[in-house]
Every structure is written in C-alpha cells, then in structure tokens.
Amino acid sequence: MLSRFVRLGPSTAKVLRSSTLSSCSKRVALGVANRRHVSTKLMQGVNMRALNPSSRITGIRLPYQARWESTSVMVPQMAESLTEGSLKEFTKKEGEYIEQDELLATIETDKIDVEVNAPVSGTITKLNFKPDDTVTVGEELAQIEPGEASASSEAPKKEEEPKKEEVQPKKEEKAPKKEAPKKEEPKKQEQPKKQETPKQQETATPSFTKFSRNEERVKMNRMRLRIAERLKESQNTAASLTTFNEVDMSAVLEMRKLYKDEIIKKTGTKFGFMGLFSKACTLAAKDIPAVNAAIEGDQIVYRDYTDISVAVSTPKGLVTPVVRNAESLSVLEVEQEIVRLSSKARDGKLTLEDMAGGTFTISNGGVFGSLYGTPIINMPQTAVLGLHSVKERPVTVNGQIVSRPMMFLALTYDHRLLDGREAVTFLKTVKELIEDPRKMLLF
Known part of the structure; x- marks a missing residue:
C-alpha cells in the first residue's frame, strides 16, 4: 500500500489524505451524535419515569x-x-x-x-x-x-428532656449566689413601702373595686352564632303563641315502675318519658294535621309522616337530631332512637343527616328542673312541645284534695297556620293519652 501510495503524485496523496480525514471526522461526529441521541432518550425516559412510576427503563437507576x-x-x-x-x-x-x-x-x-x-x-x-x-x-x-416514621424525630425529644433537667440545677446553684448580696443590704428593706404606693394608687377607687373586675372576651363559635340567627329568625317570622296545660303523671310513673327492669333486661334501654310523649304527639297530630304541617311561600305542606326533632343540650349549644317516622315506631323503638341520637350529640358525632328535616319538636327542660317555660319554634316547623319537671302538688280528684305528681306542658305554635282551638285540642289530646297510656293501643 505504501509503495502504491508513494508512486502517486503529491496532489493525489493530498486528496486521499483529506478524504480519509473527512471519513474519520464523520465517524467521530456520528459517534457523538449517537451518544447525544442516547443520552437524550435516557433523560426522556427518566422524565417519563417521574411522571409515570409504572414505566421502567432497563439498566438505568432512577431517582426516588x-x-x-x-x-x-x-x-x-x-x-x-x-x-x-x-x-x-x-x-x-x-x-x-x-x-x-x-x-x-x-x-x-x-x-x-x-x-x-x-x-x-x-x-x-x-x-x-x-x-x-x-x-x-x-x-x-x-x-x-x-x-x-423516622427514629430521629422521636430521639431528639427524649434527649432534650435530660438537657433541661441538667440546666435547672445550674440555675439553682447560681440562685444562692445572687441571694447573698441581697442579705448584705438591710437598709434597702424600706423598698417594699415604695412598691406599695403604686398598688395603693391602683386601688384608690371606690370600695367595690377591691374585688375582681376582670373581663374575658371569647369569640362565639359557629354553632352558637347559627343558633342565635335561627332563634331570632323564628321570633321575627312566626306569629308565636303559647298555650299551657298540666298532666297527671301518676299512670306513667306506675307503668314505668312496673316494667323498667324488664325493659332494661330485654333491650338495655332505660324507660323514660320521651318515648311516650313522642308517641302521644304522633297520635294527636292525626287529629290536628296542621301541627305537623309547614308554610312554604303561599302554600301549606301537609305530611302523612312525623319526624320528631328532639332538643338535646350539648356543651356547644342546643342541637335537634331527628327521629324519622316516629308514627310507625313503637314507644320503645322511639326511646331507643332518642337515646342513640342523644349519645351521638353529646359525643359530637352527629351528622348532617341526623339533623336534617324534622316536622315537630319536643324540648324537655324538666331534666334541668324547669317548672315553666315557653319554647321557641324550630323554623320552618309549626309547633314545639315543652316538657317540664314533675312536682308533687295538691290537686282535686273526684272532689277530694290529693297529692299527685304533676307536670306543666307548654305548646308554642305559629298562629299563622294553627288556630287557638286546634292548638288547645292538640295539647289536651296529648294530656289525655299520657294520663291513660292504654289509650295509645286503641289508635
């Protein structure tokens, strides 16, 4: 090859050299381009891996x-x-x-x-x-x-505690050193008198300021704000009127005394008054359907069901969970549902579904010792029944004065929809059913 190459002329040799160098440079360029192409593909694969963790590229270690x-x-x-x-x-x-x-x-x-x-x-x-x-x-x-969870997040907390304990003794050791110079200045004992002067200036007011007159401002929570809005809305919207009656609780107390132990054994539920009053209200509402109705615009909505809202007091305010279709439940079933909802209310576990709706409300202020009261209507309902405490009072029975456990009932109703005759008839029916609970089995 060399001999042939030597025999060539100088111009031909230069041409061959240039062609050889150009081919080599092309190969190098192709190699660089291929490497760039590969690296670009690899980077694209890494980006795709970040976007889609399920994709995999063989032989490439991707960041986590x-x-x-x-x-x-x-x-x-x-x-x-x-x-x-x-x-x-x-x-x-x-x-x-x-x-x-x-x-x-x-x-x-x-x-x-x-x-x-x-x-x-x-x-x-x-x-x-x-x-x-x-x-x-x-x-x-x-x-x-x-x-x-990393162990390092918990370790520093445990290590900080002994450090604090180590620092405290150092402060206690320095404390006596500071007390020493105080003992060397007995003449400065008159300073407390100077300190008393500003206190006397602060109390240099009328005698009643000797007691605490501090004030604390607490922001109202959202539930309390909402309750305030709804109660004021009720007063501004409804033509509220309250009628009263009293009921002899002798028959209910006797019934409760006879069957409460048996009921607790079978159902685990304490037999109270709310189940009986709820059932009595559903039966009375059949005779006076307007009690269970509501005003919507220029229309009156009558319902063939009774969803009773039971007022329950909680630390945050009054809530009214709803017993659905109380007219179709037995007295014990209503009592069990009230107990369940009351427990959820006190534990703060009520849901919106538990409080949505309601066609009639019963509020039992008697559990707190209330003797009288005028409950406020839970809009858009038409009436609310208020129960109060049971007190032994002298009453006349068959011409004789006897002592009986009596309870005052209060029915607040919207006079726009419910007339006085209907409201009084409804409350009287509830009274009669409670005084003789056996009547509830006849309807």
Missing part, C-alpha cells in the same frame, strides 16, 4: 421521586349548604409523624364538627392555618410527606 413529593390535605366537602368553617384544632404539629386515617384536624361548622383524617402515612411538612381561622371547601389544609 416520592421522597420529595408531598400529599396535600384539602378541606373536605361538608354539605350543599356549608362552604366554610372555622378550624378548631390540629392534632399534630409540623414535623410530627401521622398514620393514615388518623385524625389530623377538626373543622367547626354551623351545625356539626367535621373531622379531617390523614390520607397517607407520613411526616407533616406544612400546616397552612391556625386555630379559629376560616377555611373554605377545597383549600389546602396541610401537606404530608409520605414515608415511614
């Missing part, structure tokens, strides 16, 4: 993207009529670990408390609100970084 991703915890849907609430509290702090489905926050609404649970297990990286802040449905409440 979930480690830096956070899961957003949103304010959940509450109800059609509820779009916002007040953040009551967070159960965890930033940096703490939380299990999946563990309670993270409680949101207080106009009607119920909504619990927000963690969607995943992980570490809380961010809390976007503070207690008493207003939160809206769909807002980001917090962020959680998925993962397992």
Whole structure:
C-alpha cells in the first residue's frame, strides 16, 4: 500500500489524505451524535419515569421521586349548604409523624364538627392555618410527606428532656449566689413601702373595686352564632303563641315502675318519658294535621309522616337530631332512637343527616328542673312541645284534695297556620293519652 501510495503524485496523496480525514471526522461526529441521541432518550425516559412510576427503563437507576413529593390535605366537602368553617384544632404539629386515617384536624361548622383524617402515612411538612381561622371547601389544609416514621424525630425529644433537667440545677446553684448580696443590704428593706404606693394608687377607687373586675372576651363559635340567627329568625317570622296545660303523671310513673327492669333486661334501654310523649304527639297530630304541617311561600305542606326533632343540650349549644317516622315506631323503638341520637350529640358525632328535616319538636327542660317555660319554634316547623319537671302538688280528684305528681306542658305554635282551638285540642289530646297510656293501643 505504501509503495502504491508513494508512486502517486503529491496532489493525489493530498486528496486521499483529506478524504480519509473527512471519513474519520464523520465517524467521530456520528459517534457523538449517537451518544447525544442516547443520552437524550435516557433523560426522556427518566422524565417519563417521574411522571409515570409504572414505566421502567432497563439498566438505568432512577431517582426516588416520592421522597420529595408531598400529599396535600384539602378541606373536605361538608354539605350543599356549608362552604366554610372555622378550624378548631390540629392534632399534630409540623414535623410530627401521622398514620393514615388518623385524625389530623377538626373543622367547626354551623351545625356539626367535621373531622379531617390523614390520607397517607407520613411526616407533616406544612400546616397552612391556625386555630379559629376560616377555611373554605377545597383549600389546602396541610401537606404530608409520605414515608415511614423516622427514629430521629422521636430521639431528639427524649434527649432534650435530660438537657433541661441538667440546666435547672445550674440555675439553682447560681440562685444562692445572687441571694447573698441581697442579705448584705438591710437598709434597702424600706423598698417594699415604695412598691406599695403604686398598688395603693391602683386601688384608690371606690370600695367595690377591691374585688375582681376582670373581663374575658371569647369569640362565639359557629354553632352558637347559627343558633342565635335561627332563634331570632323564628321570633321575627312566626306569629308565636303559647298555650299551657298540666298532666297527671301518676299512670306513667306506675307503668314505668312496673316494667323498667324488664325493659332494661330485654333491650338495655332505660324507660323514660320521651318515648311516650313522642308517641302521644304522633297520635294527636292525626287529629290536628296542621301541627305537623309547614308554610312554604303561599302554600301549606301537609305530611302523612312525623319526624320528631328532639332538643338535646350539648356543651356547644342546643342541637335537634331527628327521629324519622316516629308514627310507625313503637314507644320503645322511639326511646331507643332518642337515646342513640342523644349519645351521638353529646359525643359530637352527629351528622348532617341526623339533623336534617324534622316536622315537630319536643324540648324537655324538666331534666334541668324547669317548672315553666315557653319554647321557641324550630323554623320552618309549626309547633314545639315543652316538657317540664314533675312536682308533687295538691290537686282535686273526684272532689277530694290529693297529692299527685304533676307536670306543666307548654305548646308554642305559629298562629299563622294553627288556630287557638286546634292548638288547645292538640295539647289536651296529648294530656289525655299520657294520663291513660292504654289509650295509645286503641289508635
């Protein structure tokens, strides 16, 4: 090859050299381009892997993207009529670990408390609100970084405690050193007199200021605000009028005494008054259907069912869970449902479905010792029955004065829909059914 190459002329040799160099440069360029193409494909694969974790690229180690991703915890849907609430509290702090489905926050609404649970297990990286802040449905409440609990998050807490204990003795050791110079200045004992002068100036007011006159301002919770709005709306809308009657509870107390132990053994439910009064109201409403009706615009809505709202007092305010179709339930079934709803109300576990609707309300103020009272109508209902405490009073029976357990009943009704004759007839029917409960089996 060399001999042939040498025999060529100088111009031909230059041409061959240039062609050889150009072919080599093309190969190098192709190699570089291929490497760039491969690297580009690899990077595209990495990006696709981040977007789609199910995809895999053989022979390439991809970064663990979930480690830096956070899961957003949103304010959940509450109800059609509820779009916002007040953040009551967070159960965890930033940096703490939380299990999946563990309670993270409680949101207080106009009607119920909504619990927000963690969607995943992980570490809380961010809390976007503070207690008493207003939160809206769909807002980001917090962020959680998925993962397992790290031992390092709990270790510092345990290590900090002994450090605090070690620092305290040092402070106690320094304390006596500071007390020493105080003892060396007996002449400064007159200083307390100077300190008393401002106190005397503060109390240099009329004698009643010697007692505490502090004031505390507490923001009304949403439930209390809603109750206030509804009660005032009721007074402004309904033409409220109250009629009274009294009922002899002798027959009911005797019935309760005979059967309460047997009922507790069979059903585990304590036999009270609410089941009997609820059943009596459903029977009386059949004779006076307007009691169970409601005004909607220019129309009157009559119902063939009775959903009784039972007023239950809770630490946050009065709630009225509903016993559905009370007219179709027995006395014990109504009693069991009232006990179940009352327990949920006191535990703060009521749902919107438990309180939606209601056609008639019974409020038992007698459990608190009330003797008289005029309940307020639970709009858009037409009437509310108020029960009061049972007291032994002298009454006339068959011309003789005897002592009987008596209870005052109060029926507040909307005079726009219910006339006085109908209201009095309804309350009188309830009185007669309670004084002789056997009549309830005849209707």
